[in-house]
Amino acid sequence: MTTLSFEDGTVRVDDPPPDLQLPFLEADPRSGDARAPAFRYAALRDVLDGCDEVYDDRVRSWDPLDLSTTYELRDYQREALDAWERADGRGVVELPTGAGKTVVAIAAIVSRGLPTLVVVPTVDLLNQWRRELEAEFAVEIGQFGGGQQTKRPITVSTYDSAYLRADDVGGDFGLVVFDEVHHLGGEGYRDIGRLLAAPARLGLTATFERPDGAHEVVEALVGPRVFSLAVDDLAGDHLAEYDIKRIEVSLSEAERAAYDDAQETFVDYLRTSNLDMRSGADYRKLVMRSGNDPRAREALLAKQRARRVMMNADAKLDALESILARHRDDRVIVFTAHTDLVYRLSERFLLPAITNETGTSERREILDRFREGSYSRVVTANVLDEGVDVPDANVAVVLSGSGSEREFTQRLGRILRPKSDGGRALLYELVTRETTEEDVAERRRG
Template sequence: MLTLRYDEGTIRIEDAPDDVARLSFVEADPRSETHRAPAYRYPFLRRTCADRGLRADDRVLDRFGLGGLSTTYDLRGYQTEALDAWRDAGDRGVIELPTGSGKTVVAIGAIAALDTPTLVVVPTIDLLEQWAGELEAEFGETTAIGRLGGGDQRLEPITVATYDSAYLRAEAVGDRFGLLVFDEVHHLGGAGYRDVARLSAAPARLGLTATFERPDGAHETIEELLGPVVYRRSADDLAGEHLADYDIKRIEVELTPEERASYEAHQGTFTDYLAASGLQLRSGSDYQELVKRSGSDPKAREALLAKQRAREVMLNADRKREVLADLLDRHRGDRLIVFTAYTDLVYELASRFLIPPITNETPADERREILDRFRRGAYSRVVAANVLDEGVDVPDANVAVVLSGSGSEREFTQRLGRVLRPKDDGGRAILYEVVTTETAEMRVSRRRR
C-alpha cells in the first residue's frame, strides 16, 4: 500500500506502484528512495489512486470539519449560479464578477458549504481587515479567524493573509488548509506569488476577480493552479437590477501648442528608435525587451525616457484641469471620485480644488478617515492615484472622472466598478473619461471600447 505525505511543498509517495510512478507529474527521488509530485497535484493524485483501485494511506491533510459552518447571507440568483458552477467543476476554478457585485459573499458561501480549514489570500492590508471582519461576523462564534500580515502572524482554521505573507510561509501552511480563496486572483500570476498555490495541497481552490485575463498571459498559469473561469458576468449583465445603470462619456481635449511640440518631439525619438532597431511593441514582453536593452544601449534608454516624457505630457494636459473644473461645478450635489495616474497631479488638484487626496503615500489611518468622511457625506469628492483601483473598500459614489491612467482594461473596469453599487434613488452612475486627441491615449481608449 502506498503512503502519501506532505513534505516541503511536495507530495512524497512511498512505495509507489509502477502506474503511479509513471504519471507525468511524478518524479523519482533517489535520496529518499521515494517519488514526489508537486503539492498542487495532490487532488489529481488522489483521484488516480481511486480510479485505479489503489489503496493509499493518505497522511497529507488533517481532514476535519469546522463545526458546521453556516452563513446568514441570502445569495442573489447570480451568486448562487456562480457557487453552483464552481462546485460542479469539482470545487475548483475562477469566478469573474464586476466590482460591487458581492464576490466576497460567494466565497463565504463556498467556505460554509465545504466546512473545511480555509486560507483567504488578498493583495492589501485594507482587504485583509475587511475580509477578517466579514469572516468573524459570519463564522466567529464557530471558529477562530487568523491573520497573516499587517503585523499579525496568527494561524487559525480560517486565516486571511496578504499575498506577501502567504508567499513567505507557503511551505509552512501548505498542508494546513483544504480550501484556498484568492481575492483579486490576477495577482497570483506574479512569479513569486504562484508558489502560494503551487506549494499547497489544498484540493479546493477558488479565484475571485473582476478582470481575469492578464496581458502577459500569466492567467494560463493561474488556470493550471486553480482551474479555468467557471462563471463570468459583466457589469452590463447586472446593471439595472443588481448594479446601477451607468453611462460612459468620453471627453476629448487638445494639447496646447507647447504641449503638442513637446509630445511630438519625445514621441518621435521613441518611434525613430523602434524603426531603427526593428523592435515592434505588440505585447508586454516586447516592452520588457526594450527595458532590458535600455540597461546597456544608450539609444534604447533615450527612447524609453522619451516615451515616458511623452506619456507625462499626454496624461497631464493642462486642458484636462479645465474639464475637471467644469465637471466639479456640474456635479456639485454628487459623490465624485477623481482618478489620475500621477501622485504629483493628485496633490496639485487637491490644492487647487480643495479635494481630499489619497495616494500610496497617505498613511492608512488618514486614508480610512478620509473614506469614512466620504461615506458619511462630510466629503463629497476625493482625488486618488491608483490606490483606490482595488483592494480598498470605497464608499458609494455615483460619478467617476478618469483624468489619466495606465490604459489597461483591468484598471478601467475597476474604476468603473467604484460607481456601480446600486443607488438608493435608483439613479444612474456616470464615468467620464478625459483623453487627449491625436495621442496614444486616444488610440488606447478607442481600442478598449
C-alpha cells in the same frame, strides 16, 4: 500501505503501489522518497481512488468546520457557486466589482466545511476580509500579513505572506480562496498555488484574462473559469445603470511643442529598432536596451515625457473643474496615473488625496469620511483600482490611465453599486486630442 503526507510544499508518497503508475511523482535525490508538487495532491488521490487502492492519507487530516451563513445568494451568485461545485470545487468565478464575489466565497466556505486560507493582494483587503469573516462566522480569524502571523482554521493572508508561508502551512487547509486571482499568474506568486495541497480552490476576479497570457497558469493551479458575467449583464438589476462620457481636450501651444518633440525622438528610434510598442514584450526589450544603448535610453525617456505631457494636460484640469462644479451634490472619485498630479489636484481643488504614500490610518480616515458624507470627493492614483472597499460613489473621472481593460473595468466598478434612489452612475473619460492617448483610450475600452 501507500502513505500520502505533506512535507515542505510537496506530497510525499511512501510505499507507492508497485503495479500502479502514479502521475507527477519524482524521486527526491536527497532522500530517495517519491514526491509530487503539493497542488497535485487531488490528482494523486483521484488516481488511487479510481483504482480502489487502499492508502493512508495523512494530508487530509483536517477537522471539519460547522459553519452557516446569513447571506441569501442572488440568482447569479447561486449559479456561480453551483458551477464551481460541479467542477469539483475548482475554478474561477469572474464577476464585476460590486457584484458580491465575497458572498460567493463565504457560501463556498460553508458548503465545503474545510479549513480555509483566503489569499488577497493588499493589507487593506486582508483587514476587510477578516472583518467580514469574523462578523459572519463569529469565530477568530487567523492572519498572515499586516504584522501578524496567526494561523486559525480560517485564515486570511496577503499574497506576499502566503508566498513565504506556503511550504510550511500548505497541508493545513482544504480550501484556498484566491481573491483578485489574476495576481496568481505573477512569476513569484505562482509558487503559492504550487505549494498548497488544498484540493478545493476558488479564484475570484473581475477581470480574469491577462494580456501576457498568464491566466493559463492560473487555470492550471486553480481551475478553469467556471462562471462569468460582465458589467452589462448585471447593470440595472444588481448594479447601477451607467453612462460613459468621453471629453476630448487639446494641448496648449507649449504642451504641443513639448509633446511633438518628445514623440518625434521616440518614433525616430522605433523606425530603426524593429520594435512594436503594441507588444508588451517589445516594450520590455526597449527598457532592457536602455541600460547600455544611449539611443534606446533617450527614446525611452522621450516616450515618458510625451506620455506625461498628454496625460497631465492643463486643459484636463479645466475640464475637471467644470465637472466638479456640475456634480456638487454627488460622490466623485478622480483617477489619475501619476502621484504628482494627485497632489496638484488636491491642492488646487482641496480634494482629499490617496496615493501609495498615504498611510493606512490616514487612508482609512479619508474613506470613512467619504462614506459618512463629510467628504464628497477624493482623488487617487491607482490605489483604489482594486483591493479597497470604496464607499458608494456615483461619479468617476478618469483623468489619465493605462491601456489596460482591467484597470478601466475596475475603475468603472467603483461607481456601480446600486443607488438607493435608483440613479445612474456616470464615468467621465478625459482624452487629449491628437496624441497616442486616443489609442490608449480605445484599448482600455476593449
